[in-house]
Amino acid sequence: MTATNTRNIVLHVADVHRHFGGLRALSDIDLQVEEGKTHAIIGPNGAGKSTLLNVVIGRLPPTSGAVIFDGQILTGKAPHEINQIGIARVFQTPEIFPDLPVLHNVMAPAFSKRDGAFRINLFQRLDTERAVREEAESLLQDVGLFERRNTNAGALSRGDKRRLELAMCLIQHPRLLLLDEPTAGMSRHDTNTTIELLQKIKQRGMTKLIIEHDMHVVFSLADRISVLAQGRIIAEGLPDEIRGDPRVHEAYLGGAIQ
Numbered sequence: 662m663t664a665t666n667t668r669n670i671v672l673h674v675a676d677v678h679r680h681f682g683g684l685r686a687l688s689d690i691d692l693q694v695e696e697g698k699t700h701a702i703i704g705p706n707g708a709g710k711s712t713l714l715n716v717v718i719g720r721l722p723p724t725s726g727a728v729i730f731d732g733q734i735l736t737g738k739a740p741h742e743i744n745q746i747g748i749a750r751v752f753q754t755p756e757i758f759p760d761l762p763v764l765h766n767v768m769a770p771a772f773s774k775r776d777g778a779f780r781i782n783l784f785q786r787l788d789t790e791r792a793v794r795e796e797a798e799s800l801l802q803d804v805g806l807f808e809r810r811n812t813n814a815g816a817l818s819r820g821d822k823r824r825l826e827l828a829m830c831l832i833q834h835p836r837l838l839l840l841d842e843p844t845a846g847m848s849r850h851d852t853n854t855t856i857e858l859l860q861k862i863k864q865r866g867m868t869k870l871i872i873e874h875d876m877h878v879v880f881s882l883a884d885r886i887s888v889l890a891q892g893r894i895i896a897e898g899l900p901d902e903i904r905g906d907p908r909v910h911e912a913y914l915g916g917a918i919q
């Protein structure tokens with residue numbers, strides 16, 4: 662790629678509508694997420710954020726429109742196929758193995774990805790295991806859980822479980838990481854720790870789509886923000902543009918922003 666101004670769009674939600682009976686949960690959604698960026702979707706409760714996320718990960722088919730990832734149409738694919746293609750979601754349902762040590766929890770997703778590897782010879786297998794272990798240890802350093810690598814995951818606090826889940830996602834090297842209200846239900850202290858962690862992860866350059874209604878979190882992390890209200894994108898731009906946009910303030914007036 663030589664052109665410096667060409668935006669490489671990795672995820673394109675193209676003219677998506679989603680109705681539930683007579684309720685228009687999403688209308689005319691057009692969203693483009695640029696490779697390597699952190700793109701946030703904000704909006705008051707009931708705006709359609711979870712519906713949009715569920716459409717992207719294949720849990721809900723759109724009523725019309727399409728989701729395109731890296732040139733491939735995702736619409737109609739099952740959630741596990743979409744995950745295999747490179748979209749991982751964290752923070753809503755921690756799916757850890759409580760009876761396994763933290764380190765093994767982080768190693769496990771790498772092996773399930775590399776399934777076929779077990780059919781190759783023993784030396785290659787040992788090499789693979791060593792490489793996976795080293796990467797898992799390095800990720801545990803990043804998320805601040807290295808000291809707890811031999812503890813069973815079930816014994817971790819709620820905040821630590823989320824950090825573990827993030828490491829389990831990162832070892833899969835997803836092309837797009839979806840963060841679903843990463844600080845929901847957290848204290849201010851845990852929220853700030855999570856923001857710091859996500860800022861650190863941001864330096865890896867992985868593309869992220871973050872759904873969040875806490876403005877503080879969004880403005881600390883996002884490169885670009887889309888504002889959803891009543892199922893429509895009412896504003897989109899850089900954080901500074903969104904911060905001063907009267908439509909955004911209006912959308913939140915009386916809304917259940919926390």
Ligand code: ADP
Nearest residue numbers: 681684686704705706707708709710711712713
């Ligand atoms: P947000 O995540 O922004 O709070 P949602 O996407 O959960 O918003 O909801 C958007 C609208 O769609 C709301 O009015 C909600 O009641 C409605 N909705 C969401 N899921 C369903 C569903 N499965 N069946 C019917 N209505 C739904």
Ligand code: MG
Nearest residue numbers: 707710711712
């Ligand atoms: Mg929601």
